Amino acid sequence: MLATGLLLVAAMLVLNGYVTNVAGETQAVPLAVDNPSPDLERARRGGPVLNLTGGKPASARLPARTVALTFDDGPDPEWTPQVLDVLRRHDAKATFFLVGSKVAQYPELARRIVSEGHEIGNHTYTHADLAAVPAWRLRLELSLTQRALAGATGLHTTLMRPPYSSTPNTITVPQWDSLRTAADQGYLVTLTDLDTKDWSHPGTDKIASAALPERGRGAIVMMHDAGGNRRQTVEALDRALRELTARDYRAVTVTDALGMPSAHQKAGDGEQFAGALFSFAQRTSGWFAIALSWVLFAAGALTLARLAFFAVLAMVHAHRTRGGRRRKGRAPDWPAPPPVTVIVPAYNEEAGIQATVRSLVTTSYPGVVEVLVVDDGSSDRTAELAAALGYRNVRVITKPNGGKPSALNVGIAQASHEILIMVDGDTVFEPATIGHLVRQLADPAIGAVSGNTKVGNRRGMIGRWQHIEYVIGFNLDRRAFELLDCMATVPGAIGAFRRSALVALGGVSTDTLAEDTDLTMALCRAGWRVVYEEKALAWTEAPTTLGQLWKQRYRWCYGTLQAMWKHRGALVERAPFGRRCLGYLTMFQVVLPLLAPVVDLMAAYSTAVGDPLPVVAVWAGFVAVQAMTGWYALRLDGERVSALWVLPLQQFVYRQLMYLVVIQSVATALLGVRLRWHTINRQGTFNSSGTSVGELSVPASR
Incomplete structure (x- = not known):
């Protein structure tokens, strides 16, 4: 009984630690000596959407006057609803690259994103740097996210964006290897044309300006709806959409912009049940960890x-x-x-x-x-x-x-x-x-x-x-x-x-x-x-x-x-x-x-x-x-x-x-x-040892 109980407690602690990046935490890999392969050189010069499933990498760019707004690291209970409200006011659609652990934590937000006609993509389960983890961890990160999406929305996605990524010309050799491994799982890798760097809080004006393509070009724009205070992002999004409308741009999802079939695929009943069960286990582990912390403190x-x-x-x-x-x-x-x-x-x-x-x-x-x-x-x-x-x-x-x-x-x-x-x-x-x-x-x-x-x-x-x-x-x-x-x-x-x-x-x-x-x-x-x-x-x-x-x-x-x-x-x-x-x-x-x-x-x-x-x-x-x-x-x-x-x-x-x-x-x-x-069993301490009661007495100084 004790072993079973401790095993369950350990499992919940490990799950919560994994989700919160306490266990298995990763950080961006520092730049190493750059020795790119010909395929990587070609990808760096190509578009932001990469198909690496064939013998040679292929990429695609968005057509003119088309923008695909993308949001990373969500969903977030405070900022994702505000982003969705802004998008709805401007009748715009976007693509949300969701972190699986947050989908499991806030499944209702994932459902709202889908119900309002937006697109979802895979952004790993714990926001792990895929270039810093072994292949089994990479596959686990993507698989768990698909499971969380299935439990929350009943859908899978074919889009994937790795954390700590940006435009194609910034791909490092380790990142390239991880992208190839992800492509083997059937994903379409989606990077960006315009990185607003809103995570650094440069100010509303700079974020809005960075989200606007030049000379009528199409672009995938990277923003964030989680990971910190996103007040500037929400304000910049509203300002950027007004300007895009004035420039006769259309704001659509990534697959709509490329004229591709939807990235959404219906998950099986078993996958949906397993995903819902896993999401419940994650939430339970979080509640348990918090409760346990307070109990141990008390x-x-x-x-x-x-x-x-x-x-x-x-x-x-x-x-x-x-x-x-x-x-x-x-x-x-x-x-x-x-x-x-x-x-x-x-x-x-x-x-x-x-x-x-x-x-x-x-x-x-x-x-x-x-x-x-x-x-x-x-x-x-x-x-x-x-x-x-x-x-x-x-x-x-x-x-x-x-x-x-x-x-x-x-x-x-x-x-x-x-x-x-x-x-x-x-x-x-x-x-x-x-x-x-x-x-x-x-x-x-x-x-x-x-x-x-x-x-x-x-x-x-x-x-x-x-x-x-x-x-x-x-x-x-x-x-x-x-x-x-x-x-x-x-x-x-x-x-x-x-x-x-x-x-x-x-x-x-x-x-x-x-x-x-x-x-x-x-x-x-x-x-x-x-x-x-x-x-x-x-x-x-x-x-x-x-x-x-x-x-x-x-x-x-x-x-x-x-x-x-x-x-x-x-x-x-x-x-x-x-x-x-x-x-x-x-x-x-x-x-x-x-x-x-x-x-x-x-x-x-x-x-x-x-x-x-x-x-x-x-x-x-x-x-x-x-x-x-x-x-x-x-x-x-x-x-x-x-x-x-x-x-x-x-x-x-x-x-x-x-x-x-x-x-x-x-x-x-x-x-x-x-x-x-x-x-x-008595040893006869006072009979066999020869010790007298007086020898054991408390010192007189007491």
Whole structure:
């Protein structure tokens, strides 16, 4: 699905780029050493209408007192109608050499030209210099124009005028070769006797004077009805026609002037349909390119605004919490440390379960701490290793496998205390973490507290990328979410809750694969406040391979989509939580990631067909803004800012992986596929590496 979508987008971009001369742009070929053949010499001395289909070139001139007014580069929605109006007032006929892409864009103008008795000719599809393109491109330019004419007017034409041409005596050797190739396609090449050079805007008087033949001679006159401001051309045309009438000239089409059959040939029904379809595709590509440009501009602006806004909110949050100011409605501290139950749901966590339990038991929290390890039908030694530690305040509960939510519900039911802390089986706590979490719950309005999750195994590139993401994308955001009262997720790795609040909600729901997001949204909708505690540190083991990372984020993203859909009713509730939280998630976690592949495609396309410097400059600007935000987030979290060196590299693998996960999750949800729980293979970072929790602690300077 993604490949098909990107292929369609690329096709529309290429088509629009080709039409607008962004892709395949040509310019007039500079003059080379002139070494003309005898045929070219003969053509230079001949008339403006060339028949090159025979063995020797033949040319023709117009009879006396006859003028064929010709207009190049149209049709144009502003100037072509004015030219046609002038011609109609003077009862004159003309020949219009039309650019195929403009015919496709303005088919009604092409139809008007034909309906008013004028003649049409082929002026290539993109106004390409035929002397500068290979033979296949030349044939394509002429063929596409015929197709556009067939779709718009139902006609083909036998007349052709190459762009950047003038009188016969100006034909260069490269141009001559291209004219011969065009003649092989059955075209009658039409140049000019009088080139008004109106494209240079010399003034109305000079254009009108240049359009008048001398001493009663016949002439083909070249003018333009598109390609810029043609006010002077329109005025000069009116003046020239009055003068031609006074001189007893007749203004007719090229073929009428030469007494030839009409250049128009009826196109077949299939050709007309194909031409109309191609013209519609061109117009659609143009609309798509414009719309896409605005969408990408809006996406970029929103992304930058989000970074700036969240950085400011994080600054405010840090000032309030570190400056001693109380949170909104915060009650006094606990009169005595309340007892706490820590629930550890575990499935095949033998690699890290002992380190997790040790960190919970060796806490500096002065109150009673009960630890419940709920083994969810593990097939390894998780329960055995947890029980082997022999701590009195640790109880191991075994149950058949039912998923993490069911394990948490068993722990909630078995808990002895009102304050509950939930922690994953691959996570270790700092000694002071439990105390920091419990401190926030002294406020009776707070139902849950999100801790500060950090990546413990950050030595490899994938670990470093996740470390940056956790600090910038998770912990920095949660500061802003608290101030906006729209916390979306208390992470399963570290969170504190009121047991009574969870019981009132019916426990942890099994409806989604993101039980932490689902639970947090339910708490917020029930009127509880959810806050963030930066000092409550938990070190988690992140996936170490791209495959494992994909599985984890796929489940997270799919589960978040499930939770958003489940709680969509919050959008119409009186409290602002739904509109803020779901609106934010929809825009920045769904819509913008879905556009990310198109951004990359646009960048690659722009680099390939144009100047790469603007693309590089925009990319560097975004990275710089992210780096500044990351610098502040790392400083705020007491981390080394040297970790930012991986940020530019993150744009080429990690970023693509994250948006592909979103695309797959959205596709899975739309197709109605039920995703199963994906388990992650643990490496035992905190057991096997010999690294202690203290060695991973945030520097004291924080």
